[in-house]
Amino acid sequence: MRSLILALCLMSLPAWAQAPKTSSFDLMKPETQAMQRDDASNPAMLWIAEGRTLWSEKAGASRKACADCHGDVGSLRGVAVRYPAFKATQHKVITLDQQIQICRVQEQKADPWALESRPVLALSALIGLQSRGLALLPATPAEASTLAQGRALYEERRGQMNLSCAQCHDDNAGKSLGGAVIPQGHPTGYPLYRLEWQDLGSVERRLRNCMVGVRSEPYPYGSPEMVALEVFLRDRAAGLPLETPAIRP
Ligand code: HEC
Ligand code: HEC
Numbered sequence: 001m002r003s004l005i006l007a008l009c010l011m012s013l014p015a016w017a018q019a020p021k022t023s024s025f026d027l028m029k030p031e032t033q034a035m036q037r038d039d040a041s042n043p044a045m046l047w048i049a050e051g052r053t054l055w056s057e058k059a060g061a062s063r064k065a066c067a068d069c070h071g072d073v074g075s076l077r078g079v080a081v082r083y084p085a086f087k088a089t090q091h092k093v094i095t096l097d098q099q100i101q102i103c104r105v106q107e108q109k110a111d112p113w114a115l116e117s118r119p120v121l122a123l124s125a126l127i128g129l130q131s132r133g134l135a136l137l138p139a140t141p142a143e144a145s146t147l148a149q150g151r152a153l154y155e156e157r158r159g160q161m162n163l164s165c166a167q168c169h170d171d172n173a174g175k176s177l178g179g180a181v182i183p184q185g186h187p188t189g190y191p192l193y194r195l196e197w198q199d200l201g202s203v204e205r206r207l208r209n210c211m212v213g214v215r216s217e218p219y220p221y222g223s224p225e226m227v228a229l230e231v232f233l234r235d236r237a238a239g240l241p242l243e244t245p246a247i248r249p
Pocket of ligand 2: 023025154163164165166167168169177180181182183185186187188189203206210211213214229233248249
């Protein structure tokens with residue numbers, strides 16, 4: 001009886017609730033979904049293995065490994081779902097990949113790694129994997145101004161096609177565009193292995209593809225605009241589970 005009442009309450013939900021948030025995973029072919037579900041057939045696991053090696057490798061003038069300060073990488077469970085994050089020590093919001101760069105230079109005292117380089121992606125994927133299945137978290141009050149900047153960029157029309165992110169990912173999500181279905185655009189699986197790239201890439205690489213797609217100049221990796229867009233996307237996707245490392249077509 002109690003469950004019947006609960007069922008009736010749930011049935012009345014859609015009247016006022018918004019369209020449910022969905023991951024692009026739901027739009028993929030069953031074969032591609034199977035590839036993501038099975039770690040043994042997910043090519044991103046090659047980067048994860050590399051990340052594990054890097055995690056315990058002593059480097060730089062400090063002769064310290066990530067593990068020497070952070071312990072088992074499993075202790076970073078819950079970290080990836082709250083990045084990009086405001087860092088008081090940096091006086092700004094930074095991405096997880098930028099945090100890895102900072103530890104590399106400031107803590108290990110080693111040569112810097114570029115964004116989108118193989119070691120940064122490998123460690124970022126490994127740290128992301130620790131939070132697989134956890135819900136992405138909304139922006140915090142300290143991230144509010146970056147969130148607002150990200151929202152403005154998301155709604156701004158750009159490029160020769162004069163299209164905003166919102167026009168595709170909010171107004172036309174679910175419709176097809178030149179063979180692909182436009183997803184809601186939630187960053188649930190990054191860094192991920194994209195079949196089209198034959199490579200692992202960050203969410204910034206994906207956003208640059210979307211920017212080039214509307215014939216606009218893409219923002220540089222790690223730029224304030226990229227970081228702001230990522231904070232907005234994370235907040236917009238809040239509640240969806242992290243899939244890192246995902247597969248996309
Ligand atoms: C000498 C010690 C040291 C080493 C070596 C080190 N870190 Fe850190 N790491 C820190 C400290 C201290 C912080 C906290 C900094 C802050 O909050 O601004 C931190 C923060 C982080 C965070 C953010 C955690 C959070 O809760 O937000 C990540 C991720 C991280 N480190 C990854 C790495 C990786 C990957 C490596 C190896 C490439 C590494 N660290 C090497 C000391 C170290
Ligand atoms: C012309 C329509 C269009 C515009 C404008 C556009 N995108 Fe996309 N976006 C797409 C399509 C289509 C895909 C999926 C492509 C595929 O999987 O083959 C995508 C994928 C994405 C994804 C990846 C989702 C996932 O699960 O991997 C994100 C995030 C995203 N877009 C964000 C943005 C942002 C932010 C902007 C604005 C800077 C933007 N997009 C502009 C069409 C668009």
